Amino acid sequence: MPLALYSRSIKAAALVGSGLASFARTRRSAEATILTFHGLCEDTSDRDILDWSLHLPVDVFRNICSMLAKEYHVIPLTELVEARSRGTSLPDNSVVITFDDGYASNYELAYPILQEFGLHATIFVATGFLDGVEMFWFQRADLALGRSQKELLDWKINGKKLRFYLGTYELRQQSLRQLLPELKELPDADLLSEVDRLEAALDVSTPTFEDLPKAMRPMTWEMACEMSLSGHVDIGGHTHTHPILSRCDVLSMRAEIATCRDRIHATLASLRSPQWGVHCKAKAFYRTDFTPPSAAASTTTSPCTNCLATVLPNPSWRPRPRCPVRLKR
Numbered sequence: 001m002p003l004a005l006y007s008r009s010i011k012a013a014a015l016v017g018s019g020l021a022s023f024a025r026t027r028r029s030a031e032a033t034i035l036t037f038h039g040l041c042e043d044t045s046d047r048d049i050l051d052w053s054l055h056l057p058v059d060v061f062r063n064i065c066s067m068l069a070k071e072y073h074v075i076p077l078t079e080l081v082e083a084r085s086r087g088t089s090l091p092d093n094s095v096v097i098t099f100d101d102g103y104a105s106n107y108e109l110a111y112p113i114l115q116e117f118g119l120h121a122t123i124f125v126a127t128g129f130l131d132g133v134e135m136f137w138f139q140r141a142d143l144a145l146g147r148s149q150k151e152l153l154d155w156k157i158n159g160k161k162l163r164f165y166l167g168t169y170e171l172r173q174q175s176l177r178q179l180l181p182e183l184k185e186l187p188d189a190d191l192l193s194e195v196d197r198l199e200a201a202l203d204v205s206t207p208t209f210e211d212l213p214k215a216m217r218p219m220t221w222e223m224a225c226e227m228s229l230s231g232h233v234d235i236g237g238h239t240h241t242h243p244i245l246s247r248c249d250v251l252s253m254r255a256e257i258a259t260c261r262d263r264i265h266a267t268l269a270s271l272r273s274p275q276w277g278v279h280c281k282a283k284a285f286y287r288t289d290f291t292p293p294s295a296a297a298s299t300t301t302s303p304c305t306n307c308l309a310t311v312l313p314n315p316s317w318r319p320r321p322r323c324p325v326r327l328k329r
C-alpha cells in the first residue's frame with residue numbers, strides 16, 4: 001500500500017442492527033470509516049415504493065448521529081483527502097458521513113440533524129436528477145413493477161426467461177430483486193430502452209418528477225446551495241444521469257463526469273468564495289462499478305483521480321497522473 005492511510009466505505013443502511021459502533025471504531029489513528037447513506041424517510045409504509053433499502057428511517061439516522069457525535073470524530077471528507085495527500089494522521093475513530101444521489105430528504109430530514117449535532121457531511125449529487133431531467137432508471141423500474149395493474153409478466157433479458165409475479169406487494173418486491181441485477185448487466189446504451197420496454201409491457205407510463213413518491217424526489221439546487229453555504233455540507237459529483245459507468249463507453253463516461261462537474265460549478269460557484277472546492281466522487285468509486293476505463297475517465301475528465309479528488313477553480317490546475325487518495329471499501 002503506497003500510503004499508510006486507508007479508509008473503509010460502508011453502506012450505512014446495511015449497518016442498522018449490525019453494530020455500527022464496533023465496525024466503525026478504528027484501531028489506528030490513520031484510518032477513517034466512510035459512511036454512505038442515500039435518502040432518509042419518515043416511515044417505510046408507503047407501498048408506492050418497492051425497494052426501501054436506499055431510504056433509511058430518520059429515527060435510525062438520528063440515533064447514528066447521536067452516537068457519532070458522542071463517540072467518534074466526524075471529519076469532513078476534505079480532511080481525509082488532505083491527510084491522505086500529505087501522509088498525516090487523523091484523529092482516532094474518524095468517520096466521514098456521505099450521501100449519494102441527491103434526494104430532497106437529505107435537506108428535509110438529514111440536514112437539520114447534522115446541524116443539531118454539529119456534524120459535517122458530503123452529498124454526492126447526480127446533477128441531471130437535480131435538474132429535473134433524468135430520474136434514475138432504478139426508480140422507473142421500481143415504480144413500473146409497483147404500479148402495474150398486471151399480476152404476471154414473462155420477461156426475457158440477458159438470454160434468460162424470467163417470470164415476474166405481481167399479485168401482492170411482497171411478490172412485486174421479489175420481482176424487482178430479480179430484475180435489478182439483470183438490468184445492471186446491460187450495456188448503458190440498452191438500459192433505458194429496456195426500462196422503456198418494461199413500462200410498455202407493464203402498461204404503465206413513464207413517471208414524471210411530480211409523480212415520484214416523496215422519498216424518491218430530488219433536492220433542488222436551492223437546497224444544495226443553502227446546505228453548501230452552511231459549512232455543514234459539501235456538494236460533490238455523482239455523474240449526471242447516474243448510469244453504471246462500467247457499462248458506458250469511454251466518451252459517455254467522460255461526458256457524464258464532465259457534465260456533472262460543470263453543472264455543480266455553474267450552479268454553486270457564484271455563491272462561494274473563489275477558494276471553494278468540490279470533492280467529486282465518480283461512480284467508479286463503487287467496487288462493482290470500478291474498472292480501469294471508468295477510473296481513467298474519472299482521472300482525465302473530472303479532473304478526478306481514480307475515485308476522489310479535489311477540484312478547484314484554478315486555471316493552472318492539472319490532473320495528477322496517479323491517484324493519491326484512492327479509497328478502499
Ligand SMILES: [Zn+2]
Nearest residue numbers: 100101238242
Ligand atoms: Zn447512486
